[in-house]
Amino acid sequence: xxxxxxxxxxxxxxxxxxxxxxxxxxxxxxxxxxxxxxxxxxxxxxxxxxxxxxxxxxxxxxxxxxxxxxxxxxxxxxxxxxxxxxxxxxxxxxxxxxxxxxxxxxxxxxxxxxxxxxxxxxxxxxxxxxxxxxxxxxxxxxxxxxxxxxxxxxxxxxxxxxxxxxxxxxxxxxxxxxxxxxxxxxxxxxxxxxxxxxxxxxxxxxxxxxxxx
Amino acid sequence: xxxxxxxxxxxxxxxxxxxxxxxxxxxxxxxxxxxxxxxxxxxxxxxxxxxxxxxxxxxxxxxxxxxxxxxxxxxxxxxxxxxxxxxxxxxxxxxxxxxxxxxxxxxxxxxxxxxxxxxxxxxxxxxxxxxxxxxxxxxxxxxxxxxxxxxxxxxxxxxxxxxxxxxxxxxxxxxxxxxxxxxxxxxxxxxxxxxxxxxxxxxxxxxxxxxxx
Amino acid sequence: xxxxxxxxxxxxxxxxxxxxxxxxxxxxxxxxxxxxxxxxxxxxxxxxxxxxxxxxxxxxxxxxxxxxxxxxxxxxxxxxxxxxxxxxxxxxxxxxxxxxxxxxxxxxxxxxxxxxxxxxxxxxxxxxxxxxxxxxxxxxxxxxxxxxxxxxxxxxxxxxxxxxxxxxxxxxxxxxxxxxxxxxxxxxxxxxxxxxxxxxxxxxxxxxxxxxx
Numbered sequence: 001x002x003x004x005x006x007x008x009x010x011x012x013x014x015x016x017x018x019x020x021x022x023x024x025x026x027x028x029x030x031x032x033x034x035x036x037x038x039x040x041x042x043x044x045x046x047x048x049x050x051x052x053x054x055x056x057x058x059x060x061x062x063x064x065x066x067x068x069x070x071x072x073x074x075x076x077x078x079x080x081x082x083x084x085x086x087x088x089x090x091x092x093x094x095x096x097x098x099x100x101x102x103x104x105x106x107x108x109x110x111x112x113x114x115x116x117x118x119x120x121x122x123x124x125x126x127x128x129x130x131x132x133x134x135x136x137x138x139x140x141x142x143x144x145x146x147x148x149x150x151x152x153x154x155x156x157x158x159x160x161x162x163x164x165x166x167x168x169x170x171x172x173x174x175x176x177x178x179x180x181x182x183x184x185x186x187x188x189x190x191x192x193x194x195x196x197x198x199x200x201x202x203x204x205x206x207x208x209x210x211x212x213x
Numbered sequence: 214x215x216x217x218x219x220x221x222x223x224x225x226x227x228x229x230x231x232x233x234x235x236x237x238x239x240x241x242x243x244x245x246x247x248x249x250x251x252x253x254x255x256x257x258x259x260x261x262x263x264x265x266x267x268x269x270x271x272x273x274x275x276x277x278x279x280x281x282x283x284x285x286x287x288x289x290x291x292x293x294x295x296x297x298x299x300x301x302x303x304x305x306x307x308x309x310x311x312x313x314x315x316x317x318x319x320x321x322x323x324x325x326x327x328x329x330x331x332x333x334x335x336x337x338x339x340x341x342x343x344x345x346x347x348x349x350x351x352x353x354x355x356x357x358x359x360x361x362x363x364x365x366x367x368x369x370x371x372x373x374x375x376x377x378x379x380x381x382x383x384x385x386x387x388x389x390x391x392x393x394x395x396x397x398x399x400x401x402x403x404x405x406x407x408x409x410x411x412x413x414x415x416x417x418x419x420x421x422x423x424x425x426x
Numbered sequence: 427x428x429x430x431x432x433x434x435x436x437x438x439x440x441x442x443x444x445x446x447x448x449x450x451x452x453x454x455x456x457x458x459x460x461x462x463x464x465x466x467x468x469x470x471x472x473x474x475x476x477x478x479x480x481x482x483x484x485x486x487x488x489x490x491x492x493x494x495x496x497x498x499x500x501x502x503x504x505x506x507x508x509x510x511x512x513x514x515x516x517x518x519x520x521x522x523x524x525x526x527x528x529x530x531x532x533x534x535x536x537x538x539x540x541x542x543x544x545x546x547x548x549x550x551x552x553x554x555x556x557x558x559x560x561x562x563x564x565x566x567x568x569x570x571x572x573x574x575x576x577x578x579x580x581x582x583x584x585x586x587x588x589x590x591x592x593x594x595x596x597x598x599x600x601x602x603x604x605x606x607x608x609x610x611x612x613x614x615x616x617x618x619x620x621x622x623x624x625x626x627x628x629x630x631x632x633x634x635x636x637x638x639x
Contacts, residue, residue: 031579037630039586040579054485059267061276063487064548071551085633122277125284140358145566147575149360153244153253160252204250207298272480274489335490338497353571362573366457366466373465417463420511 012183016112017076019105020067024049024077026102027142028084029091034146038085044142045081046074052137056113056130060120099198106162107191110135111183114166115173124170131166132159135190157197157204165190225396229325230289232318233280237262237290239315240355241297242304247359251298257355258294259287265350269326269343273333312411319375320404323348324396327379328386337383344379345372348403370410370417378403438609442538443502445531446493450475450503452528453568454510455517460572464511470568471507472500478563482539482556486546525624532588533617536561537609540592541599550596557592558585561616583623583630591616 027048031041050067057065067073084091091098113134117127136152136159143150152158165186172182196202240261244254263280270278280286297304304311326347330340349365349372356363365371378399385395409415453474457467476493483491493499510517517524539560543553562578562585569576578584591612598608622628 032633034575034579035632036575036579037632039584039630040576041633043579043585058271058484059277059281061274061487064485064546064552068485068548068552068556071549074551074555088633089635120277122281123284125287126277126281129287130281144357144570145576145579147360147573149247149249150253150358153247153249153256153358158252159256204252206248206250207245207254207301209302271484272490272494274487333490335494336497338500339490339494342500343494357570360573362460362462363466363571366460366462366469366571371465372469417465419461419463420458420467420514422515 012112012179015108017073019108020049020073020076021080022098022101022105023052023109023138024080025084025091025098027077027138028081029088029095029098030142030146032084032088032092038081041085042078042081044145045084046077047145048138048142049077049080050138051141052109052113052134052139055137055141056117056134059133060117060122060130062116062120100195103191103194103198104187106135106158106194107165107187107189108183110162110165110190111169111186114169114186115179115182118170118173124167124174128163128166128170131169132163135159135162135166155203157202158194160204161190161193161197164193225325225392228321230286232321233262233286233289234293235311235314235318236265236322236351237293238297238304238311240290240351241294242301242308242311243355243359245297245301245305251294254298255291255294257358258297259290260358261351261355262290262293263351264354265322265326265347265352268350268354269330269347272346273330273335273343275329275333313408316404316407316411317400319348319371319407320378320400320402321396323375323378323403324382324399327382327399328392328395331383331386337380337387341376341379341383344382345376348372348375348379368416370415371407373417374403374406374410377406438538441534443499445534446475446499446502447506448524448527448531449478449535449564450506451510451517451524453503453564454507455514455521455524456568456572457507458510458514458518464507467511468504468507470571471510472503473571474564474568475503475506476564477567478535478539478560478565481563481567482543482560485559486543486548486556488542488546526621529617529620529624530613532561532584532620533591533613533615534609536588536591536616537595537612540595540612541605541608544596544599550593550600554589554592554596557595558589561585561588561592581629583628584620586630587616587619587623590619 024045027044028041031044034040036044050065050073053067054065057063110131114127114131117130122130139152140150168186168189169182172186237258240257241254244257247253249257263278263286266280267278270276323344327340327344330343335343352365353363381402382395382399385399450471453470454467457470460466462470476491476499479493480491483489536557540553540557543556548556565578566576594615595608595612598612
C-alpha cells in the first residue's frame with residue numbers, strides 16, 4: 001500500500017499545486033482566445049485545473065473534493081487565471097513551454113488519480129481509468145465550456161500516455177513499491193511519451209474514410 | 214419490493230451489458246462521423262454506454278457507479294468502440310438496425326434505472342425521472358462532447374417513452390409485481406412506443422413560431 | 427449557526443421555489459429560441475432551475491439533492507417549461523422583467539447555496555464558491571446543452587455579484603447573525619448589484635487584445 005493520498009507528503013502537495021497551476025494556465029489561454037471576460041478566464045482556469053480531480057472524486061464518492069476542503073487549492077487557479085489575464089501575450093508566445101509543463105502535470109495527475117481511486121477501494125482497471133480521467137478531465141470540461149469538441153479527441157496523443165502511466169501506478173501499488181518509485185515510473189512514462197508525441201507529432205489513428213460515413 | 218438491483222439475476226446483467234453495447238455503438242458512430250481519432254471513438258462509446266448510469270448513480274449517491282466496481286462493464290464499450298472503429302462503414306449502413314436495438318436498450322435502462330433509484334430511497338416521481346435520465350443521459354453527454362445540441366431535444370420521440378416506461382416500473386414495484394413482469398411491461402411499453410416513433414416519424418410538438426421569438 | 431437549511435422555514439421554501447421558477451423560465455426561453463421540441467424545453471427548464479443546486483449537492487456530497495427528495499421541486503420547472511412553451515411570445519416580450527426576477531433568484535441562490543455548504547462542513551472560501559456555483563450553475567448547464575458558450579462568461583456582470591453575496595452570507599453565519607438578516611444583506615447586495623449591472627450595462631473586463639493572441 002502506498003501512503004494515503006489524503007495526507008500526502010509536502011512534496012506531493014507542491015507537485016499537485018504545480019500541476020493545477022499549469023493546467024489552469026492552459027484553460028485561461030483558451031478563454032482569452034475565445035474573448036471571454038475576466039470571469040470566464042477564471043472559471044476556465046479553475047475548471048481546467050481542478051475539473052479532472054472533481055470528476056474523479058464525484059465518481060468514486062470522495063466528496064467534497066480535496067480542493068473544496070482546502071482553500072489553498074482554490075488560490076492556485078485564481079492566481080494562474082489573473083496572471084494569464086494580464087500577461088497573456090507573453091504566455092501565448094510561450095505556448096510550447098506551457099505544453100511541456102502540461103505534460104508534467106499530466107504525468108503527475110494520472111498517478112495521483114489512480115492511487116486515490118485505489119485508496120477508495122476501486123479495482124485495478126477502474127482505478128487506472130480514474131487516473132486517466134484525473135489527467136484529461138479538466139481539459140475536456142474546458143473545451144466543452146469553451147464551445148469546442150475536446151482537443152484530446154483529435155490532436156497529438158494525450159490520453160493514451162495518461163492511461164499507461166496510471167496503469168503503471170496501479171502496478172506499483174500492487175507490488176508495494178515505494179510511493180516515490182511508483183510516481184517516478186508511472187508519471188515518467190506518461191510525461192516522456194507525451195513529450196515525444198508533441199515533438200514527433202504522434203497522433204492516434206483515425207477511422208479510415210470517416211468523413212464519408 | 215423487487216429483488217435488489219445490486220445482485221441482479223444473470224439474465225439482467227446480460228441484458229444490461231447488451232444495452233450498454235448498443236448505446237456505445239451509437240456513440241462510436243457519432244465519433245467516426247465527427248472524424249475523431251480512436252481515442253475519441255472510445256471515449257464517446259464509453260460515455261454513451263455508461264453515461265446515463267453514471268449520472269443517475271452520482272445523483273442518487275450510489276458511488277462508485279456499478280460500472281467502476283466491475284471491470285467487465287468497462288470492457289463492453291471498449292469492444293463496441295473498437296468494432297465501430299474498424300467496421301464503421303458496415304455499421305453505418307446498418308444504422309436502422311442500430312436504432313432498433315437502441316430502442317431495446319432504452320426500454321431496459323429506463324426500468325433498471327427507476328428500480329435502482331427506488332432501492333436508494335427515492336420517491337416514485339424522482340425515481341421515474343432517474344429512470345429516464347438513465348436511458349437518455351448517455352446520449353446527451355455524447356452529443357455535448359461531440360459539439361452538438363442533444364438530438365433528443367429535436368428528433369423523433371425518445372425521452373417520453375423512457376419516462377413512461379420508468380413510471381410503469383415504479384408502479385410495478387409499488388404493486389409488488391415480480392421483477393420479470395415489471396421489466397417486461399415497463400420496458401416493453403418504452404421500446405414499442407420508441408419503435409413506433411421511429412417508424413411513423415412521431416415527433417414531440419415544437420413551440421409555435423419559435424424561430425421568430 | 428444559522429438554522430439548518432434542510433428544515434427551512436416555509437418562507438424560504440416559497441422563495442426557493444420562486445427562484446427555481448424564474449430560472450426555469452429563462453432556460454425554457456433559450457430552448458424555444460433554439461427551436462427545440464417540448465421535451466427540450468422541459469429539460470432546459472429543469473436543468474436551468476435545478477442544475478446549480480444539483481452541482482452543489484453532488485460536489486459537497488449531499489446526495490440525493492433536495493429536489494429529488496421532494497417531488498414538488500420537480501413540478502415547478504415543469505410548470506415553468508409548459509407555461510413558456512405555450513406563452514413564449516408574451517414571455518419573450520417580458521424578457522426585461524424576467525431578467526429582473528432572475529436577479530432576485532440569483533441573490534437567493536447564492537445565499538442558500540453558501541449556507542448549505544457551510545452546513546456540510548465546508549470552510550468559508552469553498553462555501554462562498556459553492557454559493558456562487560448554486561447561482562450560476564444552472565445557467566452554465568443550460569448554455570452547454572443549448573450549444574453555446576455560457577453567456578455569463580461574456581455579458582453583463584453576473585457571477586461577481588453572486589460571489590459577493592455568498593461571501594456576505596458566510597460572514598453573516600460566522601457572526602451568528604439571524605438567518606433573515608444574513609439572507610437579506612447577502613441576497614440584497616447580490617440582487618442590487620446585478621440589477622445595476624443590467625441597468626448600466628456593467629461588464630467584467632476583457633483581456634486586452636484578446637482576439638489577436
